[in-house]
Amino acid sequence: MTETPLVKVEDLSVQFVSRESTVRAVNGVSFELARGEVLGILGESGSGKSVTLRALMRLLPHRKTRLAGRIEIAGQDVMALDTAALARLRGPTVAMIFQEPMTALDPVFTIGDQIVEAITQHEPLTRTGARKRALELLELVQIPSAVRRLDAYPHQLSGGLRQRAMIAIALACRPALLLADEPTTALDATVQIQVLLLLRTLQQELGMGMIFVTHDLGVAVEVSHKLAVMYAGRMVESGSVHDVVRNPRHPYTEGLMHSTVHEVAKGERLTPIRGSPPNLAALPAGCSFAPRCTYAGAQCSTSYPPPQRIGSDAGYEHYTRCHYPEHVGSALA
């Protein structure tokens, strides 16, 4: 991988500042993504995964948010862009699909109008030309009777079709990077798989880079080349899908595996992670996972572990942020 990465994030941190408290939602996240590569970010609610995505596009309300670190997308320093330059970045370079298509689509505009608007905002196309492209996009995301659906309002579509329409809007300007924020979570199980497969196909056909945020391990494994596990605003473990799933070297990742239905044989009990995530307004001094960790030692409550390289697989380095990665797995084995 000698070419410049599509995305390069260094030490990104996001704080939400209010009069009462400062919530440290993201605390020093760094990663890279090559063109056409898929990164799955796994984590529970409040782990900072969605905030990370929004920070990449600078979508967070600037009045209440403190952003720090470096974000580079397609060679552009995102942190340095002004409003107009950001608007040019959003759409043709980075696009996003949201968790809940009902609330993320404007309810009083037709699907067609919303796609056409997204196209004409960025490209010197006539309405007729844009409409033709909108139709192609609806066909691309496999919406049946696409011509009719162009003039449909969001509430007239089923959940699955709505999510497809949202994908069509996101793809309107052929983005190099697609950010997907739990795009299948709000859908029925059967529709979930269809949308997931569609996204994977589109990503491969269009050669897009994709960052796929989910709390569902099965979904993350299905689409990703590499995985990052987030906890309390940090990427606690990252590596190839195989490394992270088969050889977890962070107790939190291990806990996730054991509390997921996919990983446990029938009849066996699921092992939940005890305790609850830390308060992001008052993070503990050492490792944020230490209070819930089976393996926690003396070091864990005093210093946050630096990234530790475990090995590599399929060209992806395997890192963990744990003081005792060699202990992981011993408690339950």
Place this chain on the structure above:
Amino acid sequence: MLSYILRRVLYTIPIAIGVSLVVFTLIHLAPGDPLSAVVGEVDQKMLAEMRASFGYDKPLPVQYFLWLGSTLTGDMGYSLRTGAPVFPTLIAAAKNTIAIGVGAAILGFLLGVLSGLVAGYNHGTWIDKTVSSAAIAGVSMPHYWLAIILVIIFSVHLGWLPSVGSGSGEAFWSWAAWRHMVLPVVALAAIPAAIVARTARASVMEILSMEFVEALRARGLSERRILWHVARNALPTVLAVMGLQFAHLLGGSILVETVFTWPGTGQLLNMAIFDRDMPVLQGTIMLLALFFVLTNLVVDILQAWADPRISRS
């Protein structure tokens, strides 16, 4: 959409009938005999004869149908006070009230929508605070008081604009006629402007907090396009409030029309109440009630057009 409009139009018929029934009953429930107020102390025989000639001796349901029948044919009887036919009197008064009502609606809604939109969009800034304070002042200020203040400033001190009447028969499309309307229009516009501004502001703020606005930003739309989306989403709510305010304006304001001696329905109603002029009273209230019903009809149709989710449910 067309079937929705048709359905909605049909619904107004029973509503209108109900309204007419209420108007009729309310007036007849009021104590006192209209004729004794006019005729005064005369012998009972003559009073009875007069009652019979006006049809007041018949049972109420019969009176209702007689009144309804003649009203539908444009015959609303004659004023007990002046003897003039009610219908033309009413039309002349309604024209005057509609003239300042529409003027106040245009002024108030333009002002209200624009300032509310800007305030909601820039919420928390000095613009928002200015608009909010002005809106609170606008809804709290009695409009007849504002009318008097306007007269003191612009008629008495500055002498720019007339303080009474609607002019003496100048052509409607002329400044000579319009200068009489300026002060009443401004006085009437204050409350609708304030209410619409508050509604628009609240609605815009609510919509700005919705996820789809973030999604629109994520598509790289310009702030102007986003403001357009927000305004378009706020429209149904604002329309509903504007409809209500417009109906109020068409109803005419007794107080403001009295301050400016504006010969509209408000003034007509005021005189009819004091004179116990039953035919005029009935006719005026009926007309105002119909204005409300019609405005609601129009607003419902406009809302269905503005919000695609309405007509389907």
